[in-house]
Amino acid sequence: MSNFWVNLYKFPRFLINVLIGFFLTTFQPIFKLLKNRKDRLLGITTIAVTIVLFYRIIQIITDSI
Template identity: 90%
Template structure:
């Protein structure tokens, strides 16, 4: 039974490591694109449009409730 509690105690650290790994592997290609000046404008424009669209969609959903 003590092995169960040891594993349960390690779970939060494992979860944090998985989340950090997810974000690092997700954003690494974006950071590589930001090194080139031509791609920097494209990436920032795409990210900005995506955030604005997501915000507007969420706003419309909450207004309809």
């Protein structure tokens, strides 16, 4: 039974490591794109358009409620 509690105490550290690994592997290609000037402009434009699009969609949804 003590093994159960030891494993349970290790779970938060495991969860944090999994989340950090997920974000590092997700954003690593984005950081590689930001090294080149042309790709940087394309990436920033894409991110800006995505944020504006999500903002407008949420705004339309909340106005209809």
